[in-house]
Amino acid sequence: xxxxxxxxxxxxxxxxxxxxxxxxxxxxxxxxxxxxxxxxxxxxxxxxxxxxxxxxxxxxxxxxxxxxxxxxxxxxxxxxxxxxxxxxxxxxxxxxxxxxxxxxxxxxxxxxxxxxxxxxxxxxxxxxxxxxxxxxxxxxxxxxxxxxxxxxxxxxxxxxxxxxxxxxxxxxxxxxxxxxxxxxxxxxxxxxxxxxxxxxxxxxxxxxxxxxxxxxxxxxxxxxxxxxxxxxxxxxxxxxxxxxxxxxxxxxxxxxxxxxxxxxxxxxxxxxxxxxxxxxxxxxxxxxxxxxxxxxxxxxxxxxxxxxxxxxxxxxx
Amino acid sequence: xxxxxxxxxxxxxxxxxxxxxxxxxxxxxxxxxxxxxxxxxxxxxxxxxxxxxxxxxxxxxxxxxxxxxxxxxxxxxxxxxxxxxxxxxxxxxxxxxxxxxxxxxxxxxxxxxxxxxxxxxxxxxxxxxxxxxxxxxxxxxxxxxxxxxxxxxxxxxxxxxxxxxxxxxxxxxxxxxxxxxxxxxxxxxxxxxxxxxxxxxxxxxxxxxxxxxxxxxxxxxxxxxxxxxxxxxxxxxxxxxxxxxxxxxxxxxxxxxxxxxxx
Numbered sequence: 001x002x003x004x005x006x007x008x009x010x011x012x013x014x015x016x017x018x019x020x021x022x023x024x025x026x027x028x029x030x031x032x033x034x035x036x037x038x039x040x041x042x043x044x045x046x047x048x049x050x051x052x053x054x055x056x057x058x059x060x061x062x063x064x065x066x067x068x069x070x071x072x073x074x075x076x077x078x079x080x081x082x083x084x085x086x087x088x089x090x091x092x093x094x095x096x097x098x099x100x101x102x103x104x105x106x107x108x109x110x111x112x113x114x115x116x117x118x119x120x121x122x123x124x125x126x127x128x129x130x131x132x133x134x135x136x137x138x139x140x141x142x143x144x145x146x147x148x149x150x151x152x153x154x155x156x157x158x159x160x161x162x163x164x165x166x167x168x169x170x171x172x173x174x175x176x177x178x179x180x181x182x183x184x185x186x187x188x189x190x191x192x193x194x195x196x197x198x199x200x201x202x203x204x205x206x207x208x209x210x211x212x213x214x215x216x217x218x219x220x221x222x223x224x225x226x227x228x229x230x231x232x233x234x235x236x237x238x239x240x241x242x243x244x245x246x247x248x249x250x251x252x253x254x255x256x257x258x259x260x261x262x263x264x265x266x267x268x269x270x271x272x273x274x275x276x277x278x279x280x281x282x283x284x285x286x287x288x289x290x291x292x293x294x295x296x297x298x299x300x301x302x303x304x305x306x307x308x309x310x311x312x313x314x315x316x317x
Numbered sequence: 318x319x320x321x322x323x324x325x326x327x328x329x330x331x332x333x334x335x336x337x338x339x340x341x342x343x344x345x346x347x348x349x350x351x352x353x354x355x356x357x358x359x360x361x362x363x364x365x366x367x368x369x370x371x372x373x374x375x376x377x378x379x380x381x382x383x384x385x386x387x388x389x390x391x392x393x394x395x396x397x398x399x400x401x402x403x404x405x406x407x408x409x410x411x412x413x414x415x416x417x418x419x420x421x422x423x424x425x426x427x428x429x430x431x432x433x434x435x436x437x438x439x440x441x442x443x444x445x446x447x448x449x450x451x452x453x454x455x456x457x458x459x460x461x462x463x464x465x466x467x468x469x470x471x472x473x474x475x476x477x478x479x480x481x482x483x484x485x486x487x488x489x490x491x492x493x494x495x496x497x498x499x500x501x502x503x504x505x506x507x508x509x510x511x512x513x514x515x516x517x518x519x520x521x522x523x524x525x526x527x528x529x530x531x532x533x534x535x536x537x538x539x540x541x542x543x544x545x546x547x548x549x550x551x552x553x554x555x556x557x558x559x560x561x562x563x564x565x566x567x568x569x570x571x572x573x574x575x576x577x578x579x580x
Binding site: 027030034035038040054057066072144145147313 | 331332333334335336337338381383405406407408409410411412413417418419420421423424425426434436437441444445448449450451453454480
């Protein structure tokens with residue numbers, strides 16, 4: 001392809017429309033005169049929050065769609081929503097309850113719900129983080145095709161995980177009842193615990209979404225970080241007891257039991273498992289509710305602001 | 318159509334989109350030309366070779382123009398000349414490396430394809446696509462029937478309640494266009510949408526674009542079909558290798574473009 005001669009170029013640029021006072025005016029002045037705004041500029045923080053709220057129906061619809069699309073090719077379809085956590089918990093029962101007869105001094109009837117609660121609660125945070133890190137980099141097509149506050153994506157993915165968790169909680173209730181734990185008023189505490197954990201997870205997903213959009217490699221690294229986090233949060237055992245047995249320093253015990261995953265797991269356990277045998281094994285760290293609220297606010301607000309700061313850059317390759 | 322627009326533009330020229338020396342650079346990971354093995358990649362990182370694993374693609378190089386209310390502007394040029402990229406920059410979807418794009422209201426790119434999910438039914442996709450474009454649930458419910466009718470999906474049976482993965486490519490494209498065209502836009506940009514579907518659907522979509530253009534301030538159309546450019550546009554921008562080669566009335570530019578490509 002050769003270039004067109006300069007003369008054609010020049011004559012064509014001057015449009016055939018009549019001359020007006022605006023001709024030759026610098027672009028910025030012309031834009032100001034007619035009230036045009038820079039396309040793709042980042043809105044102010046309150047305006048951004050308002051825009052995000054205006055898209056709440058999209059966020060909910062998108063998370064539901066992702067959830068149902070997950071199992072739409074399977075013959076059993078949406079039955080897998082419940083079957084997956086049920087099988088998950090059954091495997092733990094088979095290995096720890098039947099084969100290894102391990103109960104960490106709590107008895108099988110308490111240890112299995114103890115373990116399953118830990119696994120489900122941690123999985124909620126883990127899968128929100130994993131979905132969050134890919135929420136921008138894995139949806140570039142959507143980001144480059146449509147205009148919406150980008151925070152809608154990580155929020156939507158966290159919401160999808162919350163819905164997934166609700167199915168898991170159903171399984172957990174079946175296990176609790178099956179092991180002879182009767183519903184207590186304290187079970188109502190799971191509502192505030194889940195709300196706080198959801199806010200925490202959403203903030204985490206937003207932070208990871210921004211990091212993952214710049215450095216997609218993070219998605220490869222994250223599983224290892226998450227596994228380290230899981231082992232240091234007492235998902236499978238009582239954290240404080242295990243650390244005492246290993247003669248760990250006091251500060252380490254304090255630090256690990258104040259980590260958000262451990263806090264939410266402990267709160268959930270103490271709300272659900274109230275049998276006499278369990279009480280001495282589920283030790284809540286001091287100021288546990290303050291920690292739960294603090295982590296949720298820190299990550300929720302911090303993550304939102306952190307994500308918003310790069311709003312205009314998402315979508316750049 | 319054409320006459321009506323000349324009257325519009327002569328009465329008062331109100332700019333709706335101003336592009337001021339816009340440059341767009343894509344960064345592509347893993348697009349390096351070196352050997353693709355793990356050791357080779359590690360070697361590059363260790364030696365701190367500049368831009369290991371990253372390549373920059375300068376897709377649009379300093380394009381400036383002003384679009385006015387009532388104009389329908391076609392974008393032409395060979396594959397990879399930066400047409401679609403420029404549209405995305407106008408829509409604010411791709412940040413400009415240098416230069417600025419000023420717009421009146423929020424320009425929308427006609428392309429909900431990315432929001433739709435193949436595993437969902439057409440019905441649910443209409444809802445999801447509409448919400449993604451920023452319509453309210455009530456608006457979508459109001460227009461649901463007209464979207465389905467326009468797409469013609471249900472002409473051959475009740476296909477709208479089947480998952481989209483069971484659709485033929487033509488049916489899927491028709492549904493996508495119908496969803497996207499259901500909304501009214503200030504500045505509307507269409508990327509090769511006219512090439513989809515059978516002849517009857519193409520006619521319907523051309524009519525719909527003329528309608529949208531009446532409601533919208535300005536319409537941009539990217540197409541390789543010179544006929545659809547001639548039919549719908551009154552001004553054409555010719556891009557080549559990311560540079561604006563020519564900007565003028567449709568006839569003049571398309572003729573020069575055809576002369577160039579015929580060689």
